[in-house]
Amino acid sequence: MAGSTDKTVHDIFQSMEYGPAATSSAVTAQAWLDHHSRSLGLFIDGKFVRPADRQSRSLADSKGGNVCSTVCAAQDDVSQCASSAVKGHKAWGDLSCYQRAKVLLRSASVLGQHDLCVSELCELCEASCSPSSLVRLLQYYSSWAQLRDTLVANWTPLGVVAVIASDDCSLYSLMLKVLPALAMGNSVIVVPGRTSAPPALLLAQLLMGAGLPAGALNVLTGSDMSLGASVAQNASISSVTYSGNKQDGVSLCKATAGMGVPVSVSPNIGARCPFIIFESADIDSAVDAVLEAAFKKRREVHWVLCVQESVLDSVVARLRHRMAGMKCVALHSDGDRGLVDSAVQGAQQQGATLVQSCAAPPSGAQYPPTVLCGAAPSSPFVVNPPPGPLLPLMTFRSNTEAVALGNHSPHGQAASIWTEDLTLALEAAKSLSVGSVWVNSHSVSDPCLPVSGHKDSGTCTDGGQEGLYQFLRPSSSSCPPLPRSSPVFMDYSKFGTAASPAIIPDDSDPASAPKVYLQFVGGKPCKSVSGCSVAVQSPGGGSVLAYCPDGGRKDVRNAVEAAVKVQPGWMKKSPSARAQSLYALAKGLEAKRRDLAASINAQTGLSMDEADEEVELSIARLSDWAAYCDKVQGGTPPLPQCGSALSLPEALGVVGIVLPDNTPLLSMVTLLGAAVGNGNAVVMVPGQKYPLPALAFIQVLQSSDLPAGLVNIITGSRDQLTVALATHSVIKAIWYWGSAEGCQYLQYSCTSPLKTLRLSCQKEDGGKDWAQSHPALLEETWRSGVQWKSVWIPTA
Template sequence: MAGSTTKTVFEIFQTMDYGPSNSTFSTAQSWLELQDASLGLFVEGKFAHPAGRQTRSLTDSTGRTVCSLMCAVEEDVSGSVSSAAKGLKGWSELSCHQRAQPLLRLAGALQRHSQCVSELCELSQSPCSPAALVRLAQYYAGWAQLRDTLIPDWIPRGVVAVVGSEDCSLYSLWLKILPALAVGNTVVVVPGMPTAPPSLLLAQLFGEAGLPVGVLNVITGSDVSLGAKVAQNPNMAYMTFTGNKQDAEALCRQTAGWGVPVSVSLSLDSVCPYIIFESADIDSAVDGVMETVFKKRRECQWALYVQESVLKSVVARLKLRLAGMKSIPLQSEAHRALVDTAVQEAERQGATIIQPCPPPTSGTLYPPTLLCGVAPSCQAVVCPAPGPILPLLTFRGPGEGVTLGNHSSHGHAASIWTEDLTLALETTKSLSVGSVWVNSLSVSDPSLSLSGRKNSGNCTDGGREGLYQFLRPSSSFPLPRSSPCALDYGAFGAAAAKASVPEGFDSSSIPRSYSHLVAGRSCKADSGCSRAVLSPEGAVLAHCPDGGRKDVRNAVEAAIKAQPSWMKKSPSARAQSLYSLAGLLVQKRQPLVTSIQTQTGLTLEEANQEVDLSISRLYEWAARCDKDMCGVPLLPQSGSALSISEPVGVLGVVLPDSKSLLPLVSLLGAAVAMGNAVVMVPSEKYPLPALEFIQILQSSDLPGGVVSIISGGRDQLTQALANHSVIQAVWYWGSKKGCQFLQHTCASPLKRLWLHCEGDEQKAGEGGLWSLPQPSLMEEMWRQAVVWKSVWIPTA
């Protein structure tokens, strides 16, 4: 038609504006009105409003009050834990089918009340899809049905505390609550303020779904210290935390010495690499950046790594996409100050700042910001400010890209973009993170296991593997419950080694001098000091090195060099090395039998039995090397996923006194079979069999540095292992003070802990436990030696 103008689709979209919001929150407001806008505690299967409690006001995104939340006191903590303890016996003794039914009915209730759940999450500024919660409930209902069939010989821990920080998401909180309930524990939940209202609503729906009274309790408070008060209750068996690093460190230190294992998941503070290779679909990769990085609320921070050959193309597309964006609201003016500081520092260091508009002079709004050309050491990369900031770094080749991706002290997740499948799989294998999204990002499903690496957590959530943090082998012993010791953490293990003083000797029996094993070589202690090893009658049998911090440092340096190549060996090659080691042990069995008998006072028959069991244990670990339990999870969406077990890295192991050789061989086999390197501290009381075993290790084909054995004072060496930043996990058999020290110290840098208070275990017969053919005990050793990586590959 004459005079008419035809607009392009692009022009139409440019002129379109958002329609009016339909979010009236009427359903959520109606539920809150039923509670008089004052939410109490959920204890004994119903809401409770004890008198005389302080309250906190929760506000929405506009600053209006949503509701008030009650601050629990000691009496409320005691009541909620007592309720959970009373409900434990009945809940754990139900059949698997009976435990599965409330979870299935919860899924149905969430579907019926999805509007209320969704609105309440939005009001509370803790958005979560009801569909994701339904999937979560259905998935763990299935595991509740199958626990006894697929996970035999494991029992629930008991009363479990699930604690969240103020900024954790509702989904991550319930990713811990539901599996804990599914396997037979009862739970006390301590949510942060934004997740408290929807958690209380879900607890009500759970009660209406038929969950027995006392099985789930929710208490709210002023800060995360309420979680520490819950842990101090004598009925508490285990605590798990999700949220930020600062609160996690405080919680770990406040609970140290109470005998409660604590695990943490720290996705919120993690810096995740977003890697774009030259073989990527650049438009899709940039779309992913815009959809994920510049969001008002995001689970983790991102750093963008771009291959140099496509840098101009990526930056040009990002500039084009950023040009039409508006400023994004921050949570507070304090966050605004952090963002301003980060951008100014990056600019001083030579970064190019790309923004769609200048930042407002004041307020909490800030434009999406791209920081081009920053250095890996820049604060915006190492610890980004909580805002819409994306640092961009370049790399030349794939190897450099992986190195930069692993540069962070975090290991939560990574997103890689490439059309080259071989490059994608090789990069996935090389990145030290718990989850890898190939040509996609932020894909989540409860069937995918996620292990936090480095400072991103010390436990596994999701999938079958996430169930085991809430279970223990029926033959194992939990940590004893008691009050913390009066312990000077700075002085623990700080005593200097003392040089031995000549006291004369019997010329007919000259004591032998032993050496350490470090980097595959026998050596003396760095201090030059040694200590006398006594027989049961008090006679000097030998002198062994008195190791310390420098010996541990040398052993870890050797382990860092040896572990990557040992990990990359095929499982069958590692199996052959362990078979060979077992064969050498057979050849050298008689000196070990004599050493065990002489030092420990065991009979010849008992010493022979221990060596025979050690040989058998090595053969068993060799056989398990290539019997890994990786899998392909079945997902309710298009795409393929892999669940891969990987070695933890460098382990520190402090061995018990209850047996002198068998624990060493059992734990060494578990660690080495899975591709780890290990620094072992033999029994302080009976070190000679372990030092005799060094000759066998030197004759084996294990690479130097994969296994180091350092004798000396247990406390001194424990302190050195705990404070070394490279060691990712510590397995400890020792004193209550040692357990308390490790719980306090290994909160930063974060380490995986496997703690055993040996005195109490020996009273219960733990010494004989090593000798029993317990499949669940062997599986627990194996699970302590691995972490899990989930890989998501879209197919459509």
């Protein structure tokens, strides 16, 4: 060890011991805090303000000492901040792309001058962020600010964006949302968590000194997540994005339901991530890396070690050797110590063996690094890991079993793969349902890589060009999909439970009796499970035009089961193969155009010429999506470090689509083509007012070469079927056109697991013009059906 006189270089090389850590005095950060009397105010309109009669919140360091206090903003502060942000958006938006890029690039220089203060403050507050990573963010997004109108044409900024973080969110995760929002021309209101609040205030001051207009970046601090909901409620806010733990993210989604503001969530704290060691790995490097990830870095995620059985003994032996002498890790409280002790006792009762660096002290908020060998995927300490230095170790035999073990989690944030076989690494990376895959490395990040939250790990994409679109909207879109409003009082347990209208037999002539339609599940026309039907009224609303099945929860369950069976195989088809299937579907629609036009005419009352025009537009739209299939693909982003990276677009999975009433055929094929073209399976609910064109389209689906179960069509009560889609755990995304109450229900309910929502409040005047074929509108729809994965492969 460095500093000792009784060990040779050979001894140190054999033991791989670490030298003593350098001590930090944090003099510069302490001086900055003292300058503010260790009481930090709010940052509004380009300056620090401290309103009178406000509560404050104290922040302590890891040793219990006081760092500073922050003001808890009140409603008046939120209103003042929103007004400042509106003015700041105008001033910031009036600048040219070059001028905005110049400000952000100058900010990187200013941050470099004050990197010691930022670094020390982050260390004091345990905000986990290096100034060099922030400089990289500023440099990267300054170039996107420069090229916005060139490479992201036909898109415009949202306006005022609220960026909200939980108490345990890192400063880097916070700024990964703030800086792209600024680069695209938005103004930003930051609501940081407890640990990231002081560094966020310091960065706001530095950016203002670099030339950022007053009001373009404001920081509000508070005591809990209720401040984020208060900010979102302000009518000036155009979008809300959140980063942190899932519990606070769910609370924010529920608190903002019905406000008419879109909320995207990135729960990047507390996820379970697999660390997979194959027999072809460099075992020494893998063991060193897993110990660093699990015990020596700030634990934002919970790692689960998965080791191939053939090298288990070798891995365990190296773990024992490397862990010898490691010190105990400090826990947050004595309560955490109790949770850790309980988890270890439970693991031992289930047959797990312990590998510890030293004996655990009898009491106190400390615990030694511990590996729990022989864990099972269903073990409580694996499913709900306690907040301590515990690393479960599971084994696998085959490569397929390794992927299955890695995917055995509701989370899909990241994975680390260790193997010298590049083919195996790429196959495993593509099969794992996670947003980031690190090959022979871990915890590497760069803003050029787009990462989406897979499964229960988020509803948006951060990083790369794809991460910019959450802060933009198509220029041709004149109104937001959701109108701003106040939430209505709802009993969520009773939404969608109203009984369907009873059908009373009449004495009409059987020859003129209304036609009875079937729904489409698993590739076959069928009745609803209940056997009931609903009446479809004629355009005038007088007579019954037809009867269609009254579908319910069991029909949705059957449709999802059919979709899950076929979707993985459909996703693995090449983009060109999916394109050919969509071209064939358009051809089938062409062959049935007279029947479809007649259905539109009978259902909506449009003339035959207008109905035929809608069919023609639908054929063209399917051809558009077929052409898109092999055009919008990933790439290999240039990295600032040695290595290679891949950005890969992937299907969401099973998408639930509740269709609008207007232009029933064109709206259906627009959403169907975008979802299926990306490799998804769909469960569609036709508009309750005009369901017949969608049911007539079943004839086209039957004659197509789409796999049975890929497209399912269920009719019935919109609200009842919306509830069935929202509560199904397999459905990843819901695209909804319906009532304001339905939108509010989905925002409140689609949180466990998290679902990606695309909501639009249906208007009486028809709402969206589906005939528009503006490039940005088509791109927006296409991007709604894809999620992104980054794969990092170091070469040195």
